[in-house]
Amino acid sequence: GDSEYNELYQRQGCRWIPLGEGSCRFEEQFWRFADLSGRDLHVATTPEGAGLGFIRLIPLNESHVERLQRPARVPWLCTVDGHGRFIESRTPASQAVTGAIEPMTGSDFTTVSWCITGADVTNYDTNVGRRLDTRNEPTSRALDTSISENIERLIQDGHDTNELAVQTARENGLNVYLAHRPQHFNLEPPNDTHGSEFYQQNRHLACKTRDGRSLMQMSFAYPEVRRHLLDILGELAVHQPDGLHIIFNRGIP
Secondary structure (H helix, E strand, C coil): CHHHHHHHHHHCCCCCCCCCCCCCCCCCCCCCCCCCCCCCCCCCCCCCCCCCCCCCCCCCCHHHHHHHHCCCCCCEEEEECCCHHHCCCCCCCCHHHHHHHHHHCCCCEEEEEEECECCCEECCCCCCCEECCCCCCCCCCHHHHHHHHHHHHHHHCCCCHHHHHHHHHHHCCCEEEEEECCCCCCCCCCCCCCCCHHHHHCHHHEEECCCCCEEEEECCCCHHHHHHHHHHHHHHHCCCCCEEEECCCCCCC
16 A cells, blocks of 8 residues: 555665565666676666666677677657656756666667656746645655655756756757656546646546546647647747657556
């Protein structure tokens, strides 16, 4: 239950992953191509709470080496939701943004889509919607409070998440879109404690089932909803990204 999750959240080093007492979790990830001929591999600690379990060294054959030396880049796009990146406290706080984009340099990903978190619940100071901040209100998800704290740290350091995402992508030769999830106005109960103020004030503009029950999604049939979302996109366009990404196929988790 949520109470058990929140209690466990306070005890674990990698706090956002619910693990059993005394247990651990390994995730195997591809790291990088490297020529280690005549070289040592130095492994150092990280301040972010992760631990290294093992390193798998996989020899490259001639075709692999040729592809590495002559990379054929395909137009892959990577989306970053702008929410989970702020769960862990990073130093400097800007690493929440730059650390998500910089590793794509030289990879098959040519475009990064940085999301503002929701529809109008944002990870930046907005004049249209509402910045995600659960530090002074009840929430059943402790991770959202950590996210709120780390967004605040980044803003206090003088950064805007969208401007930082665009700048980092450009410095690394990547195309960059700024994105939002137009149906992420609120979470489903019982986690609906820090949603969109526009949603709370305009429940009559929500989609309805055939038997008349209101849903969590706002209806694009209403001009007020369309105008509100266009105003959010207007805030993003100020940063002059390569495009605006409306993620229709993702609402809430």
